[in-house]
Amino acid sequence: MKENRVIGVVGLGLIGGSIAKDLHKVGYDILGFDSNPIHIKKAIGLDIISRGLELEELAKSADVIFVAIPVRETGDVIREVMDSMSWNSVVIDTGSTKKNICQSVRSHTKRGRFVAGHPLAGTEYSGPQAAIFDLFKGKKNIICEEHLSDEDALDIAVEMFDELGMQCIFMDPAEHDKHMAYVSHLSHVSAFTLGTTVLDIEKDEKQIFNLASTGFESTVRLAKSSPHTWSSIFVENSDHLLKALKYYISELEKFKTAIEQKDEEKIKDLISEANEIRRVLNGLKYNIVKLS
Amino acid sequence: MKENRVIGVVGLGLIGGSIAKDLHKVGYDILGFDSNPIHIKKAIGLDIISRGLELEELAKSADVIFVAIPVRETGDVIREVMDSMSWNSVVIDTGSTKKNICQSVRSHTKRGRFVAGHPLAGTEYSGPQAAIFDLFKGKKNIICEEHLSDEDALDIAVEMFDELGMQCIFMDPAEHDKHMAYVSHLSHVSAFTLGTTVLDIEKDEKQIFNLASTGFESTVRLAKSSPHTWSSIFVENSDHLLKALKYYISELEKFKTAIEQKDEEKIKDLISEANEIRRVLNGLKYNIVKLS
Known part of the structure; x- marks a missing residue:
């Protein structure tokens, strides 16, 4: 019964705000908390939440609580929520x-009431104003250590993600972090760095305006992403990310050497290898799913 | 008079094919040449060109000849065309x-009959089958050394680009190459390298399928681009590109060091700097143009 299940959302940014927005639309009562009071005001103004509450009050009043804040602070806040709920x-x-x-x-003691999720969805924007309807629709949500969640808690979580239009996949947390370093976190470092490089080295910004085409735009898009969210992720996943980053730099050095030597055949080989990513991207289109 | 102007297209890949396709549609007779005879057959089959001719014949028969082949071979082919036309x-x-x-x-001797262009348009696909209608519509075309083109030749070229829906901008060739290294060629190296890194390091491709989201897809999209086209560009523009690439690697090292030190504040600063790219991308949206 939607009218009987009260939802709490902690962190009213892109992810929390979009969860609230979708669930509010289908009739849930949504309570919100954010450490930034301006975000609470904005979220009410944007009709994302019904009202704002202090964290403890929210934990006591809600049946399902989403915690959508920077990862370095997430563990502490989940425990605080569990203490009160x-x-x-x-x-x-x-x-x-x-x-x-x-x-x-x-x-x-309430570990069983917790479900560790990671909805694979987002945009490069942040804050309550970035919240959009249907952000999660048709996307995947990873759930980790599902065996440590109570059966009914897991059912409720899967049901909520289903309401958001998401398919749930189960995965070991260490495996999750390793894979995300390669397919998400590294892309962000690469985009941020492309952004700073172009801004620093290309002093004449009007020429960036003039000459940048859609290729540049798509490659650098993620460089607009939130500093707080991503610094938190990079530190939290530093081991895997550093491994990915070192490999990335060594691959760049290969390109650099081949270009220095004007070795067109070597460059062609490197590009042909990279072209293999087509298979992966085609797989994405067909939405291939493996339960692990 | 469209029916009186015969167009020749040398190189029936993404760019040449798309030029031919648009101009064929509005009624021009299109002659095609490609060093790969399969491309000529395909281009006829796809109704991109009216017929295929040898290069010399094409040069003699066409009023306007587009040369759209890898950059390292372009100079030689233009001279060959000029010798015969x-x-x-x-x-x-x-x-x-x-x-x-x-x-x-x-x-x-026929330098005046040449117009050096660079339409800022493309996709990550290649070959005649990649040719699409309206690839150039609303985009910019750079023309270099316009003072060395005869006035009527320049007029005809601008008219042709106008037919394709493009706005022409004039620019010094060395300046052009420098700016393109930053805003286009570097993005390609970064995407190719991201592609090889993820493929090499992430042995379990099924997990790439599962976990990669739209962020990864957009950042790595250019990694599907043609080896021949891009190896040629990288060697041709090696000086500027190496400068950009060295700077890019040094920026990555900054990120790496900050992540190694788990210095969240430093990472936030680096990301905030990168966020400035928003201004540039917003500029793109408004299609700001500066004539140089």
């Missing part, structure tokens, strides 16, 4: 890294 | 680098 409630996080978060709540 | 004809190239091409034709 009832034994019937469920708390779900949406963090982009999972190992440390799972570890930090493992010994909590 | 009439004094009334115009040859236009579409190469992504301009300095060497302009230099290599500068002393030809």
